[in-house]
Amino acid sequence: MAGHTLYEKIWSRHVVTDFGNDEALLYVDRHLVQEVSSPQAFAALDKAGRKVRRPEAHIAVADHAVPTLRNGDTFADELARKQVERLNQNAAKHGITYIPMDGAGHGIVHVIGPELGFTLPGAVLVCGDSHTCTHGAFGCIAFGIGASECASVFATQTLRQRRQKTMRVNLEGGLPHGVTIKDVILALIAEIGTGGGVGYAIEFSGSTVRDLSMEARMTLCNMAIEAGSRVGMVAPDEKTISYLEGRPLAPSGDVWQAAVKDWLSLRSDEDAVYDREITFDTSALAPQVSWGTTPELTSPVTGVVPDPDAEPNENRSEKIRKSLAYMDLRPGTALAEIAIDRVFIGSCTNGRIEDLRAAAGILAGRKVASGVAAIAVPGSASVKTMAEAEGLHEIFLAAGFEWRDAGCSMCVGINEDRLAEGERCASTSNRNFEGRQGIGGRTHLMSPIMAAAAAIAGHITDVREFL
Numbered sequence: 001m002a003g004h005t006l007y008e009k010i011w012s013r014h015v016v017t018d019f020g021n022d023e024a025l026l027y028v029d030r031h032l033v034q035e036v037s038s039p040q041a042f043a044a045l046d047k048a049g050r051k052v053r054r055p056e057a058h059i060a061v062a063d064h065a066v067p068t069l070r071n072g073d074t075f076a077d078e079l080a081r082k083q084v085e086r087l088n089q090n091a092a093k094h095g096i097t098y099i100p101m102d103g104a105g106h107g108i109v110h111v112i113g114p115e116l117g118f119t120l121p122g123a124v125l126v127c128g129d130s131h132t133c134t135h136g137a138f139g140c141i142a143f144g145i146g147a148s149e150c151a152s153v154f155a156t157q158t159l160r161q162r163r164q165k166t167m168r169v170n171l172e173g174g175l176p177h178g179v180t181i182k183d184v185i186l187a188l189i190a191e192i193g194t195g196g197g198v199g200y201a202i203e204f205s206g207s208t209v210r211d212l213s214m215e216a217r218m219t220l221c222n223m224a225i226e227a228g229s230r231v232g233m234v235a236p237d238e239k240t241i242s243y244l245e246g247r248p249l250a251p252s253g254d255v256w257q258a259a260v261k262d263w264l265s266l267r268s269d270e271d272a273v274y275d276r277e278i279t280f281d282t283s284a285l286a287p288q289v290s291w292g293t294t295p296e297l298t299s300p301v302t303g304v305v306p307d308p309d310a311e312p313n314e315n316r317s318e319k320i321r322k323s324l325a326y327m328d329l330r331p332g333t334a335l336a337e338i339a340i341d342r343v344f345i346g347s348c349t350n351g352r353i354e355d356l357r358a359a360a361g362i363l364a365g366r367k368v369a370s371g372v373a374a375i376a377v378p379g380s381a382s383v384k385t386m387a388e389a390e391g392l393h394e395i396f397l398a399a400g401f402e403w404r405d406a407g408c409s410m411c412v413g414i415n416e417d418r419l420a421e422g423e424r425c426a427s428t429s430n431r432n433f434e435g436r437q438g439i440g441g442r443t444h445l446m447s448p449i450m451a452a453a454a455a456i457a458g459h460i461t462d463v464r465e466f467l
Ligand SMILES: CC(C)[C@H](C(=O)O)[C@@H](O)C(=O)O
Pocket: 036, 037, 064, 128, 129, 130, 131, 144, 412
């Protein structure tokens, strides 16, 4: 009999009731709660007169609506204030830890989970947020759920789920100079499409992945959902262990020793069979930039805006045409000539310390082009503190960036950091749908060093010229 994949092993450990047909009631170890997706779940709980079954298995933090310019708790808009206050009240009522906006542990859910050691290998972790796949970088099954599912997790600590098919993506060949894991995942999505991973739990493996830091693995798994996969994961190794050691909520003492032993044994068997397997050569990639309104409409920065009339596939041709109209781009334009108005460095994709270090490396001794407004938004208060201890904020500020407090910020147009109609942004976030960063705003996804280079040049540019 064939061996098992990492996903299947963790899945089996969590089955409470097997319903057959790949459906099971799954035990959920951890639940992260944010302000946008939780109100209905808490309301459902209250309506049913149910209590939270295991309050210590949940952590609540407001990240989407919080202002990133704050002294104390100054909200620009009442709605946002109410949303955040409601989360605080709901958490208090149900005995769930709430991390306040001005707390040292504050940040984007997908940044603070790992920082706190709340995210652990081998676990099943959920959150009412599609980018929960980020946590899979630690070798756990982590996925986004809907509001009614959140209510079920609160009340029962279980979820009825369908087991995903498994897909292994082998990334081989390492990263060329100036190319980051963000470029790899964008290029991969350009190749397999935003539907390429639908129905699959992706396990990323291969030499490129083993060499990645935990931060980069999180960037990689973060965007599994943009390829259609609710789950992205990387098997735990020594890097996973040393990242987690000593984190506030990670186990300690004998329990830690036992956990490490177990975690390091958690990997796919040699003879495991995946439903789909692809190998992607990363050794000759160029930095990538999206030019359309889905992440798959991405090309190397050395390329040009494609011509929809030259695209034989009608479906794709139509997608390109629609994108170019919204993005106000003409076929044949060199991507490296597209002028930008705004730069956003942050989000749960690229708002971690390494991202800020890398961007600062490009910005040091240089200035943001005139007419460009640029903001750097650390993914968490702890990232901000670390960055400031290293003097990175001074580099950003000297270059002409704004240096903000943590939050989702301009990744999503539901707080006051938004693009104005028609503005074009070089962004390190993960989604470029119409209106994503503000109604009528135009998003180009790229890596932190590419965004920093664009800020300096005033247009999209090949960061390798700045290295
Ligand atoms: C608002 C939230 C539920 C949403 C998500 O599910 O991912 C957001 O975080 C996003 O990135 O689009």
